[in-house]
Amino acid sequence: MIVLRTRLDIMFWTFGVLTLALLCLGVNGTNSVHDVQWLPCQFVDEKVHINEEGHTETNYIHREAVLQFGNVGDSPLHPTITFLVTGSKVDMRRYLEGDEDTLHCETRRYSTGGIVMRWPITGAQDHDVWFTCTIRHTKGLFVITTFLRHTPTASAQGQMDYLQWLTVNDRDLLTTSAAMVVLTRTPSVEVGFLKEPNLHCQFAVDHKLPNATVEWRLQRHGERTKLFSYSSRTGKSEGSGVAVKAIAAGNASFKLQPTRKLSEGTYICSVMVPPLYGSHDIPLSLSEQPRVSLNVGSTLSITLGTDQKLICDAEGYYPLDVNIEWYREPFGGSPTPLFLKNVLYSSHRLHKDGTYSLSAFFLLQPSMEDSGYKYTCRVSHKSLLTPIRKSFSLIVTEPDSTMWYIKVFVFIILMVVILYYALQYLARQNAAKKRF
Template identity: 60%
Template sequence: MRKYIEGVVEHQLQCEIRRYNTESLQMRWPGLGAQEYDIWFTCTIRHTDGVFIITSFLRHTPATPTPGQAHYRNWAAIADRAALTTSTVMLVLTRSPSVRVGLVKQQSLHCQFDVDHKAADLTVEWRLQRHGERTTLFSHSSRSGQTKGSGVPLNAIGRGNASLTLPLTKQSSEGTYVCLVSVPPLFGSHDITLHIMEPPRVSLNVDATISLVDRGEQKVVCEAEGYYPLDVEMEWFRESSGGGGGLLPEKLVTVLYSSHRHHQDGTYSLSAFFLLHASLHDSGSKYFCRVSHSSLRMPIRKSFTLIVTEYDSWNAALWLFFGFGSILVMVAILFVMLPRLSSARKANQHKPY
């Protein structure tokens, strides 16, 4: 077992030893020195950060056979200071107990095994458990030579590598994949959980700096697109320019949200928007949209700075004057031209041609 965990710090490992029942299958292990009355244990070593899981099968041969040891519950108790000599005869290892992968990606699920002899009766299987249903993806028996499914090269199995290569991932690829390795009377397996994680693409409908006049308004939209799964969180905040560095950003409560939009590739989109009312005391404030998602180590932030200029009442009045003046001139022209057009029309009606 030691060669598979070299370089690992001791406190990163969890070890569990259990008695192992061969389900009343009493047969002699093909290895050297094995007996039909051997007692079996499993030793499972887990890396605390989820780097790997190793399950080893330990064989102990008692000095004399004890009757009624077909089931491990009938075994004699082991004293506190008793020392049992065991041999590791088989192990099953995965270096991918939990996998996070995006959509339309090639992914391999690691499964490795080692046996202390050339196993003539070896079976390797991969199963998928999803929504309460179990599907066999691959199976190979060295005894019968039969192979069903694909994803595991047969020449790799001969080297102890049972890793499964998946087709391009899609939403339905999520689930628990089970690697099973059997050499009678031993049966080892590891569960590998595959999570589809697609990070969102975040954008704003405004530039990094926007300028508005006092009392002006603008709709600001934050868009998160192409994420999976559905658990996304979007928030808008404001950082005042004159509040000092000690104040926390203010969360906006006037934000509205669209419904989640589901796309053909299985991903989702969501919009968070609000109506920005510009005022002079907000000039220089920074607004940012923060998007959190299970696929992200850190939330994504997109921001803009608001610049507010003073409302010029004189210019506004001047534009209003010219606007009304233009309208009055047009009305006057129409008032003068309409009688002439009417007279010309009547004159044309009395002409014989």
């Protein structure tokens, strides 16, 4: 008995340890993306030259690289180009979400556009070289762009712009520091009419009181319109939609007015801290699902020899493209429904709120063989994951024989009455002629 109890205690203890270990693994799995030591991060290198016509041409070269987080002096973890991101007040990992498998990382060179100035932080040099690291969530949760500052050796001074890039070999280790990050958690937005979405834009810089300029612009049909701007140097702002007080904490999100058709376009959030300029494009599209209805109920009973106009209405949808089809199939379904070809369509009707409507109709002249079939209107639209279907069952009945006899009897009586009065009229006419 004592041995059995000891074994049970050991089993429960072992089970508890395993459970705790699994829980710890689960917690670490959830938070591991914030503590990740490295990420595969393709380096899109550039080879820039001036062609014979005097124009600048750029060839992009995709090279294997990794993003490694650590300290100055760390050895590379992989035999590839390694961007070693050392500690600073900006840590891009704190903004990451999801699993490592859902992250797509890409590093590029960054040109300051000929601006030569020292980044206002200890250790920065006039000849610093810049790179951008962009991490995208493959399911569209966020896009993060980080500016990486690299101080080359003294022999590399002067190699600082796109015509004189710093040479990067296949197994080089480039020690960098994250200077600024710009991110959005709304990489694309799809909403309905009269909504007030919040377009997220956030930034962080590795030093206090940066000389920052924040702007929002709307690009629509090839034209850009400024919606908002703010300069921390002057303290002045133009436009609306952004809480100016929140900018000091790095929040530059934009609140839209109730959406309408003219709200569609690409919204651009940009943050400039000289000599760095970061921006994110946020496309916004409008979408409204159609409301579908039929002009008959779920069952239509019709007498042989009569006809019925069937109308399927799709109303209040946006954008314009919609597809309406009528088909029929035996009750209970069929793998090969018969699509009707005698369907007519109205024109698209535009409503005041910017949505559209469309009707699809046909004239039903059924035979007795059509009875028992199910007729369905199917509406497809980009706002729908699956088409909307509205159906009715058809019942065709023969004319009532009793009513037919009644109609014949009434017709005969009516003819007799007409004949009687006609004969009476003729008799009076003949009597009148005899008098004269």
